[in-house]
Amino acid sequence: xxxxxxxxxxxxxxxxxxxxxxxxxxxxxxxxxxxxxxxxxxxxxxxxxxxxxxxxxxxxxxxxxxxxxxxxxxxxxxxxxxxxxxxxxxxxxxxxxxxxxxxxxxxxxxxxxxxxxxxxxxxxxxxxxxxxxxxxxxxxxxxxxxxxxxxxxxxxxxxxxxxxxxxxxxxxxxxxxxxxxxxxxxxxxxxxxxxxxxxxxxxxxxxxxxxxxxxxxxxxxxxxxxxxxxxxxxxxxxxxxxxxxxxxxxxxxxxxxxxxxxxxxxxxxxxxxxxxxxxxxxxxxxxxxxxxxxxxxxxxxxxxxxxxxxxxxxxxxxxxxxxxxxxxxxxxxxxxxxxxxxxxxxxxxxxxxxxxxxxxxxxxxxxxxxxxxxxxxxxxxxxxxxxxxxxxxxxxxxxxxxxxxxxxxxxxxxxxxxxxxxxxxxxxxxxxxxxxxxxxxxxxxxxxxxxxxxxxxxxxxxxxxxxxxxxxxxxxxxxxxxxxxxxxxxxxxxxxxxxxxxxxxxxxxxxxxxxxxxxxxxxxxxxxxxxxxxxxx
Numbered sequence: 001x002x003x004x005x006x007x008x009x010x011x012x013x014x015x016x017x018x019x020x021x022x023x024x025x026x027x028x029x030x031x032x033x034x035x036x037x038x039x040x041x042x043x044x045x046x047x048x049x050x051x052x053x054x055x056x057x058x059x060x061x062x063x064x065x066x067x068x069x070x071x072x073x074x075x076x077x078x079x080x081x082x083x084x085x086x087x088x089x090x091x092x093x094x095x096x097x098x099x100x101x102x103x104x105x106x107x108x109x110x111x112x113x114x115x116x117x118x119x120x121x122x123x124x125x126x127x128x129x130x131x132x133x134x135x136x137x138x139x140x141x142x143x144x145x146x147x148x149x150x151x152x153x154x155x156x157x158x159x160x161x162x163x164x165x166x167x168x169x170x171x172x173x174x175x176x177x178x179x180x181x182x183x184x185x186x187x188x189x190x191x192x193x194x195x196x197x198x199x200x201x202x203x204x205x206x207x208x209x210x211x212x213x214x215x216x217x218x219x220x221x222x223x224x225x226x227x228x229x230x231x232x233x234x235x236x237x238x239x240x241x242x243x244x245x246x247x248x249x250x251x252x253x254x255x256x257x258x259x260x261x262x263x264x265x266x267x268x269x270x271x272x273x274x275x276x277x278x279x280x281x282x283x284x285x286x287x288x289x290x291x292x293x294x295x296x297x298x299x300x301x302x303x304x305x306x307x308x309x310x311x312x313x314x315x316x317x318x319x320x321x322x323x324x325x326x327x328x329x330x331x332x333x334x335x336x337x338x339x340x341x342x343x344x345x346x347x348x349x350x351x352x353x354x355x356x357x358x359x360x361x362x363x364x365x366x367x368x369x370x371x372x373x374x375x376x377x378x379x380x381x382x383x384x385x386x387x388x389x390x391x392x393x394x395x396x397x398x399x400x401x402x403x404x405x406x407x408x409x410x411x412x413x414x415x416x417x418x419x420x421x422x423x424x425x426x427x428x429x430x431x432x433x434x435x436x437x438x439x440x441x442x443x444x445x446x447x448x449x450x451x452x453x454x455x456x457x458x459x460x461x462x463x464x465x466x467x468x469x470x471x472x473x474x475x476x477x478x479x480x481x482x483x484x485x486x487x488x489x490x491x492x493x494x495x496x497x498x499x500x501x502x503x504x505x506x507x508x509x510x511x512x513x514x515x516x517x518x519x520x521x522x523x524x525x526x527x528x529x530x531x532x533x534x535x536x537x
Contacts, residue, residue: 026208031149034207035158037200038142039165041101044108044196045135046166047173049078049425050304051193052128054177054319055186062186065121073124075238075426080132081139082422083231087223089140089415090275094218097141097148097411098209102201104137109197116190134197139418144410147402148210156341159402160395164337166421167296167394168330170304171323178319210410222275225264230419233257237426241434276412280404285349286416288514289400292353292393293417294424295506299360300390302428302499306436306492307367311379313463314372314485328380329387336391344396350514352396357507359389364500368493372485389503432495437462439491447483463488 026034052059052074060070092100111134114127143162150158180188236253243250268274280286304326311322336343344352363386370378398417405413441460448456455473458465459480466484473480 046169084136089411093411101141105201107134112194140414143414160340175323216273219275229260286404292397297424298428301425302432333391340395356393361503443487
């Protein structure tokens with residue numbers, strides 16, 4: 001893929017000196033402490049994305065929330081965060097990344113207290129949406145503080161740790177929620193988030209800061225346009241499975257989001273100081289890094305959506321057992337993320353990203369081998385393959401994105417990285433959920449036809465509803481439970497196959513577009529902080 005020579009000038013020696021200035025006054029111990037604070041920040045933000053899924057049953061019973069309200073209690077947070085990430089990253093670059101982090105922690109803590117006190121569904125949706133504002137300030141600030149503070153020879157190890165923690169945060173969210181709800185009411189989740197955010201706010205008072213010394217004006221029109229684009233697209237993705245993908249309320253928002261992205265591109269090309277210089281996507285490292293991050297989170301969150309239901313509804317695990325069953329994902333992901341500075345210079349960006357996506361696809365395909373009576377080993381070994389694939393390319397794709405822009409614009413680069421994560425995760429859940437629902441309904445149609453009329457609709461609705469109907473029917477249920485579980489497994493296989501095929505298609509695209517072992521690859525690796533002498537020709 002050819003690149004415009006002017007694109008390479010985006011990372012100049014002057015911008016590199018800005019990075020040197022950012023970390024020149026910080027000791028090694030100070031940078032380690034910064035790493036701890038930033039890693040805990042990203043863990044809290046991403047854990048909050050998934051934590052409520054394990055408590056929706058209790059929330060529904062206590063608040064009498066409708067299914068639509070339950071969806072927005074979870075997704076309001078993601079929607080608001082996704083549309084504000086780029087503006088929040090730019091504000092951090094201009095006014096100070098530590099200040100952005102502290103404001104985010106403060107908003108997150110206060111908003112998390114509201115559901116602990118007021119438990120109506122509307123109040124929960126509003127509170128979660130406000131929490132998303134705080135998350136949007138926290139997430140890009142954590143990564144941009146690290147990339148600006150660490151010298152080149154240490155930067156990629158720091159990014160690897162950050163990426164590994166981020167990739168494992170969903171597991172921490174499931175585990176934390178399961179433990180808290182096992183021994184207390186669902187409100188304890190919000191007390192825990194409020195306390196964690198308040199503690200991190202205090203810790204952030206002890207870290208250094210950085211910002212863009214050029215202090216160019218904020219591109220508010222660009223911020224408004226891209227915020228609206230992401231909001232419209234993610235809203236359409238969330239509403240698609242609920243209303244149907246052909247419904248104007250979902251399809252129209254998807255089209256509106258894409259149109260606004262096009263408008264944003266036109267605005268940015270005409271700005272003297274754009275929010276995001278979109279020419280950077282002509283660079284293969286930025287383009288393939290963004291594609292990889294999007295597909296990784298697409299696959300990972302889609303997988304979480306279906307596997308948690310399988311573990312609890314088919315195998316009968318409780319919330320804690322289900323969360324513990326996901327722990328094998330963490331080890332390969334963290335180990336490979338930390339080992340990035342060792343393997344990436346040796347194999348190059350193309351091989352790392354392509355191999356990782358292929359392994360993720362293979363892991364998803366292998367999970368289709370499980371059945372109604374599978375053991376933990378049957379679940380664990382495909383999970384290890386999936387995790388190895390995710391771990392192999394999580395840190396390289398993140399460093400490819402952050403290495404594609406000057407050090408002075410790391411807040412925006414971090415926001416690009418985070419936005420692709422959010423959009424990918426929302427798409428993965430929406431599409432996996434849509435395939436799961438339609439395939440399950442189709443597989444259960446024959447069984448439902450043999451049941452009394454009042455039972456047919458709930459049985460076709462979901463496995464959870466079918467199991468509830470079977471309990472009410474008692475001995476008359478016959479083989480309903482077994483048929484419903486078989487139908488769910490068939491539907492789960494369809495969803496996992498879809499996720500795996502998308503990952504394979506992305507692997508082919510990245511294999512074609514990503515920089516290989518040539519001069520351009522060497523320049524990209526140097527921008528990412530790797531020593532040329534360590535890169536073996």
